[in-house]
Amino acid sequence: xxxxxxxxxxxxxxxxxxxxxxxxxxxxxxxxxxxxxxxxxxxxxxxxxxxxxxxxxxxxxxxxxxxxxxxxxxx
Numbered sequence: 001x002x003x004x005x006x007x008x009x010x011x012x013x014x015x016x017x018x019x020x021x022x023x024x025x026x027x028x029x030x031x032x033x034x035x036x037x038x039x040x041x042x043x044x045x046x047x048x049x050x051x052x053x054x055x056x057x058x059x060x061x062x063x064x065x066x067x068x069x070x071x072x073x074x075x
Contacts, residue, residue, distance in 0.1 A: 029067055
């Protein structure tokens with residue numbers, strides 16, 4: 001499945017997508033940023049999610065949806 005297809009699948013069924021899968025796809029998006037600061041910021045957010053308990057992970061992942069939208073708009 002392509003990165004675009006993975007992102008669309010997550011957006012279509014966000015509530016049933018695991019935080020681990022969301023983070024895996026975000027990791028694939030990071031190289032597309034032209035600004036290193038944005039990439040570092042995203043990495044920090046992803047680390048914070050990994051360090052959170054399961055209930056908080058989903059809520060924190062929801063705040064990162066704009067990164068998926070950004071990637072899809074850039075195609």
